[in-house]
Amino acid sequence: MAKLPDFEALAIFAKVVELRSFAGAAAELTLSKATVSKAVTRLEARLGARLFNRTSRRLALTDAGQKLAERATQLLADGEAAENEALAQSAAPRGLVRLAVPMTFGVKVVAPLLPEFLALYPEVAIDLHLSDAMVDLIGEGFDAGVRIATLPDSSLMARRLCAMPRYTVASKAYLARHGRPTHPMHLAQHRCLGYAYLSTPGAWHYSNAAGEQATVRPSGPLRVNNGEALLPAVIAGLGIADLPEFIVGDALAAGEVEVILQGWHQREGAVHLVTPPGGPRPARVEALAAYLADKLGRPRRAGLSSA
Structure with a gap:
């Protein structure tokens, strides 16, 4: 399997070419001069060619270095542009x-x-x-x-x-025909309408201010996978349902249904x-x-x- 290019060494080499200085590249990249030198040496060993002719006063590209410099410089520019774009993406909503x-x-x-x-x-x-x-x-x-x-x-x-908040509701017509439950356990004798995606399917959990708790498993003639689909059946007097405020709020305000089991509440989500x-x-x-x-x-x- 072929090795990936040594992108780090290529980028360091491009920076040395840009600044014509190992020390300058080290300062700009916040690396030690030894790290910069080792990266270039590593790249030369990998390519099997010297990239710079170095003296104490002068740094010049070899023929191999000249050929590589343009590609390495473009690679560094592309990398910087990609990083800047990603940073901008994370900073500004887009x-x-x-x-x-x-x-x-x-x-x-x-x-x-x-x-x-x-x-x-x-x-x-x-x-x-x-x-x-x-x-x-x-x-x-x-x-x-x-x-x-x-x-x-x-x-x-x-x-x-x-x-x-959630509300256990029924219509006046239903309550007139079947009576008004006053305790969650009374729901076992009533027609209850179910929602398929409850966090605890098939169970309604209640508590009151005194710390009492009750869990009921209601049953009835209708079960749906969208809560709003229960509302017409409740208004029509088909049964009792437990619904969130965003579904039943308008019907409560209009008097089409009313809250039952006063003093008892489902777990507030x-x-x-x-x-x-x-x-x-x-x-x-x-x-x-x-x-x-x-x-x-x-x-x-x-x-x-x-x-």
Whole structure:
């Protein structure tokens, strides 16, 4: 297998050529003069040709050195340009952000915020992927994802954007027909509507101010993989559902459904922006995280919990 070129030695050689001095190159590169000399000697040994004729007063390129100098100088310039471009990329927000967001939250909350963000950062583009399924950020090549839950332990980096309360709700018509549960365990006798992508599938966990806890495994006639699809069934009186504020907030405000199990609460989740581990986030991702944290952290609908 062929060895890679000795890029370090070639770059040092190019700097010596540029400054016509081993000492000058060492000073500019913040290396010792011995390190610069060894790099050039290593390159000469590899190429089997002397590159400089050196005296105590004069440094001159040999024929072999002349032929190599132009290529090495171009290599050094290309390397410096690539590094400067990468540094600029990390310093100024630009480039594509592949962002995975739950379907309804993406449509109702995130998408309306994006026009202003893209106007603020015209060199950033967003590829918005909408799905309630838990995507593999690393395996599927996403820069970031929004997760709405109590996050499990994970190697992903997370930034909390805002709180996201949940409400157990039913319509007045349902409660008139089937009665009003006052304790989570009463849900076992009720028609409950399920969401497929709960962090603990098939279980609703409650607690109250006294520290009591209850876990129920509700069942009913409908289960969906998108939370918003439950709302028409709840409004129509088909059953009870547990839904986040961004889905059920308007229906609560309009009186189409009401909160039941007063004094009992599901585990409060939050909205997080998660990114793959390893090193600082790119500037484009950090800018988006800061923007979303600012917008989502502001108080929401009057009468409902805010972040």
